[in-house]
Amino acid sequence: MAETIRVFGIKALAAMFSRAKEESRAxxxxxxxxxxxxxxxxxxxxxxxxxxxxxxxxIGVPFSDPLADGPTIQxxxxxxxxxxxTVSKCLDAVRTLRGRGxxxxxxxxxxxxxxxxxxxERFAADARAAGADGxxxxxxxxxxxxxxxxICRGAGLATVFFLAPTSDSRRIExxxxxxxxxxxxxxxxxxxxARADLPPDLTGFITRVRALADKPLVLGFGISTPEQARTMNxxxxxxxxxxxxxxxxxxxxxxVGALAARLREAVNV
Amino acid sequence: MTVIQxxxxxxxxxxxxxxxxxxxxxxxxxxxxxxxxxxxYHVAMADPAFRQELAQLQATYTGRPTPISYAxxxxxxxxxxxxxxxxxxxAHTGAHKINxxxxxxxxxxxxxxxxxVAETGAGQHGVASATASALLGLECHVxxxxxxxxxxxxxxxxMKLLGAEVIPVESGSKTLxxxxxxxxxxxxxxxxxxxxxxxxALGPHPYPMMVRDFQSVIGLEARxxxxxxxxxxxxxxxxxxxxxxxxxxxxxxxxxxxxVDLIGVEAGGRGLxxxxxxxxxxxPNLGRPGVLHGTRSFVMQDADGQIVNTHxxxxxxxxxxxxxxHSYLRAQERAYYTYATDxxxxxxxQTLCQLEGIIPALESSHAVAEVxxxxxxxxxxxxxxxxxxxxxxxxxxxxxxxLGLNG
Numbered sequence: 196m197a198e199t200i201r202v203f204g205i206k207a208l209a210a211m212f213s214r215a216k217e218e219s220r221a222x223x224x225x226x227x228x229x230x231x232x233x234x235x236x237x238x239x240x241x242x243x244x245x246x247x248x249x250x251x252x253x254i255g256v257p258f259s260d261p262l263a264d265g266p267t268i269q270x271x272x273x274x275x276x277x278x279x280x281t282v283s284k285c286l287d288a289v290r291t292l293r294g295r296g297x298x299x300x301x302x303x304x305x306x307x308x309x310x311x312x313x314x315x316e317r318f319a320a321d322a323r324a325a326g327a328d329g330x331x332x333x334x335x336x337x338x339x340x341x342x343x344x345x346i347c348r349g350a351g352l353a354t355v356f357f358l359a360p361t362s363d364s365r366r367i368e369x370x371x372x373x374x375x376x377x378x379x380x381x382x383x384x385x386x387x388x389a390r391a392d393l394p395p396d397l398t399g400f401i402t403r404v405r406a407l408a409d410k411p412l413v414l415g416f417g418i419s420t421p422e423q424a425r426t427m428n429x430x431x432x433x434x435x436x437x438x439x440x441x442x443x444x445x446x447x448x449x450x451v452g453a454l455a456a457r458l459r460e461a462v463n464v
Numbered sequence: 465m466t467v468i469q470x471x472x473x474x475x476x477x478x479x480x481x482x483x484x485x486x487x488x489x490x491x492x493x494x495x496x497x498x499x500x501x502x503x504x505y506h507v508a509m510a511d512p513a514f515r516q517e518l519a520q521l522q523a524t525y526t527g528r529p530t531p532i533s534y535a536x537x538x539x540x541x542x543x544x545x546x547x548x549x550x551x552x553x554x555a556h557t558g559a560h561k562i563n564x565x566x567x568x569x570x571x572x573x574x575x576x577x578x579x580x581v582a583e584t585g586a587g588q589h590g591v592a593s594a595t596a597s598a599l600l601g602l603e604c605h606v607x608x609x610x611x612x613x614x615x616x617x618x619x620x621x622x623m624k625l626l627g628a629e630v631i632p633v634e635s636g637s638k639t640l641x642x643x644x645x646x647x648x649x650x651x652x653x654x655x656x657x658x659x660x661x662x663x664x665a666l667g668p669h670p671y672p673m674m675v676r677d678f679q680s681v682i683g684l685e686a687r688x689x690x691x692x693x694x695x696x697x698x699x700x701x702x703x704x705x706x707x708x709x710x711x712x713x714x715x716x717x718x719x720x721x722x723x724v725d726l727i728g729v730e731a732g733g734r735g736l737x738x739x740x741x742x743x744x745x746x747x748p749n750l751g752r753p754g755v756l757h758g759t760r761s762f763v764m765q766d767a768d769g770q771i772v773n774t775h776x777x778x779x780x781x782x783x784x785x786x787x788x789x790h791s792y793l794r795a796q797e798r799a800y801y802t803y804a805t806d807x808x809x810x811x812x813x814q815t816l817c818q819l820e821g822i823i824p825a826l827e828s829s830h831a832v833a834e835v836x837x838x839x840x841x842x843x844x845x846x847x848x849x850x851x852x853x854x855x856x857x858x859x860x861x862x863x864x865x866x867l868g869l870n871g
Contacts, residue, residue: 258769258770259636259770259771260636260641260642260645260756260757260771261645262490262491262645262648262649262652262757263491263652265649269635273635273636276770281768282768282769307489307755308754308755308756308763308765308769308770308771309768309769309770310769311753311754311755311769312752312754312765312767312768312769313768313769333491334489334490334491334755334758335489336488336489336490336492336495338479338488338495339487339488339489356492357491357492357493358492359491359492359493359496360493361492361493361494361495361496361497361655361656362492362495362496363496366492366495366496370492381491381492381493384493384652384653384654384655384656385493385652385653386649386652386653
C-alpha cells in the first residue's frame with residue numbers, strides 16, 4: 196500500500212497552509228452549503244472544486260436564521276432546508292465526499308443552535324468520524340466557547356474564531372490564543388456577499404492583526420473575483436469565497452468548478 | 465407555589481448570564497459594539513444627570529406614573545380576587561415600549577450615534593422608537609416582517625408619520641424573528657455609527673439587563689401604587705410574555721416579595737397540540753434551551769435545531785424565543801409561566817372592553833385571560849395586579865376579522 200496516509204484535523208490545516216506558503220501563495224478555501232440546489236448537486240459542486248485543486252473547504256450546514264449571511268447564502272440555505280437537509284445529512288455529505296476521493300481539509304460551518312440540538316460532544320465525535328477537520332461557528336465568540344474548545348481538542352478538530360475590523364488589540368490576542376486552525380478575518384463590517392471592491396483600509400487592518408497574531412489568517416466576506424483573489428497573496432494565508440460560488444451553483448457543478456478553477460489559478464505565482 | 469429568595473446574587477453576572485441563560489452569541493463584529501454599549505450604559509446609569517433627564521421625560525412626555533385602576537366590575541363578575549390593572553396602555557404611544565425606547569434613545573444620543581435601527585413585531589416598539597427618535601432628532605429605521613405589516617397597518621402608518629423608514633422583511637416567517645435578523649444584519653454592517661434599539665428583554669448582553677432596567681419603572685410605580693390603593697402587596701402579578709419586557713418590568717420590583725406570585729402568560733395560539741403557538745415553556749416538544757438572536761434561553765425549535773415558525777393572534781407575542789431572565793426565573797421557580805390561546809385572549813379582550821371600558825392590546829389580553837381563569841378560585845380578599853401593557857386600537861382590524869364582525 197503506497198497510498199499516503201491523510202493527516203487529520205489541525206495537522207491537515209497546518210499542512211495545507213505550509214504547502215501554499217511553499218508556493219508563495221494564499222490558500223483558497225471555497226464555501227458551499229450542503230443541499231443547494233439539491234443534496235446531490237451540492238456534493239457534485241464540491242467534488243468539482245476538489246478536482247480543480249482548491250486547498251480546503253468550508254462546508255455549510257443550513258440554519259433557519261443565518262444572521263451573519265447576506266441574501267445569496269440566506270436564499271441557498273433556505274432551499275437546502277426545504278430539501279430536508281439536517282446536521283446528520285451534512286455529516287453524511289463529508290463522509291461521502293471522502294469516499295469519492297476528496298482529500299482536502301474540510302471544515303463544517305454551522306450556527307450554534309443546530310450543533311446544540313445535535314449535542315456538541317456527539318457532533319464533534321461524528322464530524323471527526325465522517326472525516327471533517329474543523330468546525331466554524333460564526334455566532335460563538337471565544338468567550339462563550341470554553342467547553343466547545345475543550346471538546347474540539349478532545350476530538351482532534353481544529354477550531355476557528357473570527358476577527359473583524361472592529362476588533363481591538365485585546366480581542367486580537369484573545370482570538371489568537373483560542374484558535375487551533377486559523378483566524379477567520381472578516382474583511383469588512385457586514386454580512387457575507389460579493390462586493391465590487393474590498394475595503395480600502397484592508398491592508399492596514401491585516402497589518403494590525405499580524406502584529407499581534409501568529410496563527411494563519413484567512414480572509415473572508417466580499418471576495419468574489421480572480422482579480423480580488425490575486426491580491427490575497429502576500430496579504431493573508433488563505434481566503435474564502437462563498438456567495439459567488441453559490442450563485443454559480445444554481446446552474447450546476449460545472450460553473451462552480453470553472454469559477455473555482457479561475458480563482459485557484461489567480462493565486463498561482 | 466414555591467417562592468424562594470433570588471436576588472441575593474444580582475443577575476445578570478458580568479458576562480450577562482442569568483444562571484445558565486443569557487450570554488453573548490453574536491458575530492465578532494458586534495462584540496466590541498456590545499462592550500462599548502455596556503460601558504456607556506453603566507456610565508450613564510451612574511450619572512445623576514442622565515437619570516434625571518430620563519425621569520423628566522417620563523413625567524412630562526410619557527405621562528408617568530401611569531395609574532393603576534381597580535377593575536371593580538371585572539372583579540365582581542369573576543367573584544374572587546380583586547383585580548387591579550397597571551395602565552401602561554395610557555403611556556404615550558399606547559404601550560410600555562416607550563419606557564425602553566426613550567432610555568435607549570437617550571443613550572444613543574449620549575454615545576453620539578445619530579442613526580438608530582429597531583425591529584418590531586406588533587409595531588408598538590417601532591412606534592416607540594420612531595417617537596423617541598423624532599423627539600431627540602435621531603434617524604430611525606424600523607425592520608418589520610411583511611406578515612406583521614399586513615396585520616398592524618395603523619402602526620406602520622404611525623411610524624411613517626413620525627419620520628421613520630419602515631423596511632419590510634420578506635425572509636423566513638416574515639414576522640418578528642426575521643425582523644430581528646435583519647436589524648442585526650444592518651447593525652453588523654453599520655456598527656460604527658448605528659445604535660441598535662432592541663425592543664425586548666432579549667438579545668445579547670447587555671440588552672436583557674438594560675431593557676429590564678428601563679422597564680422596571682412599571683413595577684416600581686405599581687408596587688407603591690397598590691400599597692397606597694389596596695393597603696398591601698398583591699398576591700399575584702400577571703403579565704403577558706413575548707420577549708418578556710413588560711413582564712420583567714413588572715416582576716423586577718417584586719422579586720424579593722416572597723409572598724407575591726409572579727405569573728407570565730405566553731401565547732397558546734391555536735392550542736399546544738398542533739404546534740401553532742408561541743408557548744416556549746409550555747410545549748416541551750418544541751421549546752427547549754437553545755441559542756437564538758445572541759442569547760441562550762428557551763427556543764421553539766425542531767429536533768434538528770432549526771427555529772420553527774410560531775403563531776399567535778397577537779404579533780407582539782409571536783416569537784420563537786423568550787428573554788433569558790424569564791428562563792432563569794422559571795428555573796429558580798421564582799416565576800410561573802402558563803399560556804392563553806388565541807380564543808381565550810379574544811374573549812378576554814371583549815370582557816375587558818365591556819366590563820371596564822378599556823380596549824386592551826391583544827398581547828395584554830393574554831394576561832387578562834389568565835386572570836379570568838385564576839381569579840374565581842381565589843378568596844375575595846386576595847389581590848391580582850395585571851400589567852395592561854398596551855391599548856388595543858392597533859388590533860381592531862384583527863379582532864373584527866377574528867370575531868367575524870367585518871362587513
